[in-house]
Amino acid sequence: VAPYLKKGSLxxxxxxxxxxxxxxxxxxxxxxxxxLPTHPMFGPRIRSLEGQVIVLTPQTKGYWYPKVVEFLKTExxxxxxxxxxxxxxxxxxxxxxxxxxxxxxxxxxxxxxxxVKESRKFASPIYSLMLDMIARIVAQNPYLxxxxxxxxxxxxxxxxxxLETFTNLKSMIDEENQDDFxxxxxxxxxxxxxxxxxxxx
Numbered sequence: 001v002a003p004y005l006k007k008g009s010l011x012x013x014x015x016x017x018x019x020x021x022x023x024x025x026x027x028x029x030x031x032x033x034x035x036l037p038t039h040p041m042f043g044p045r046i047r048s049l050e051g052q053v054i055v056l057t058p059q060t061k062g063y064w065y066p067k068v069v070e071f072l073k074t075e076x077x078x079x080x081x082x083x084x085x086x087x088x089x090x091x092x093x094x095x096x097x098x099x100x101x102x103x104x105x106x107x108x109x110x111x112x113x114x115x116v117k118e119s120r121k122f123a124s125p126i127y128s129l130m131l132d133m134i135a136r137i138v139a140q141n142p143y144l145x146x147x148x149x150x151x152x153x154x155x156x157x158x159x160x161x162x163l164e165t166f167t168n169l170k171s172m173i174d175e176e177n178q179d180d181f182x183x184x185x186x187x188x189x190x191x192x193x194x195x196x197x198x199x200x201x
Contacts, residue, residue, distance in 0.1 A: 002024075002025055002028035002029045002033075003028050003029070003030065005029060005030060005033045006030075006033075007030065007031065007032035007033065008032060008033075008063070009033055009034070010033070010034045010035075010036060010064040010068075011025055011029055011033060011034070011035050011036070012035075012036045012037075012038055012068075013025065013037055013038065014038055014039065014040055015037075015039065016039060016091060016095060016144070016147075016148050016151075016152075017088055017091070017147075017148070017151045017152050018037050018039060018055075018057045018084035018087040018088055018091075019084040019085060019087075019088050019153070020151065021037055022035070022037040022057060022059065022084045025037065026059060034060070034062040034063060034064045034065070035058075035059065035060075036056065036058055036064065036065060036068060037056075037057045037058070037059075037084060038054060038055065038056055038057070039054070039055040039057075039087065039091075040052065040053075040054045040055075041053040041054065041055065043140070048075075049072065049075035049076065049077040050075065050076040050077070051076065051077075051078060052077050052078065053077070053078045053080055054072055054077050054078070054079055054080070055080045055081075055082060055087055056068075056069075056079060056080070056081045056082075057081070057082060057083060057084045057087050058081070088152050088153065088154055089154050091148075091152055092152050092154035092155045092157075092158045093158060095148050096148060096149060096152055096154075096155040096158050096159075097155075097158050097162060098137070099137055099145050099148060099149065100149060100155075100158075100159065100162065101162065102133065102134045102137045102138070103134075103137060103138060103145065105130070105134055106134050106137075106138050116131065168184075169181065169184060172184070
């Protein structure tokens with residue numbers, strides 16, 4: 001639709017990747033059309049913008065930008081303004097790594113032919129939470145999940161690091177290397193930082 005927009009109009013996207021869509025929109029809009037790449041960090045089931053994060057990655061701020069921001073503030077959304085590059089780097093972790101790991105766990109449970117209902121009888125609070133989070137991911141559109149994994153240029157590095165880390169941790173278990181495993185887990189916990197707040201949530 002970009003080439004057909006009239007001067008003074010606004011073009012907005014709501015994609016999970018920002019670098020390439022931003023470039024394409026800017027390239028194809030006529031002179032005088034404002035582009036605002038956005039990423040609402042929630043799905044269509046959310047009925048209110050209150051408290052929801054919306055990422056904005058404007059290359060320029062024209063006539064429409066303050067109006068959009070004012071509308072989002074009125075709706076009590078949480079606005080995060082950043083660059084397309086930083087957005088995609090963060091999404092390679094926030095969505096890329098998370099979806100990849102959870103889909104991998106779901107596929108493992110399937111391959112092991114685990115009776116999930118039966119397993120819930122034995123569930124710890126962590127297992128119950130994890131199953132619910134996995135269900136939220138795998139219930140999404142698989143084509144969307146695939147595109148998130150393939151269209152963000154930073155995700156390849158994330159996948160490689162994840163696999164390398166998994167292999168290293170597995171080797172510690174295989175070799176009964178308790179010291180290194182404890183060090184790795186403790187270091188990861190320290191890096192996450194605010195553990196007490198996480199436990200509370």
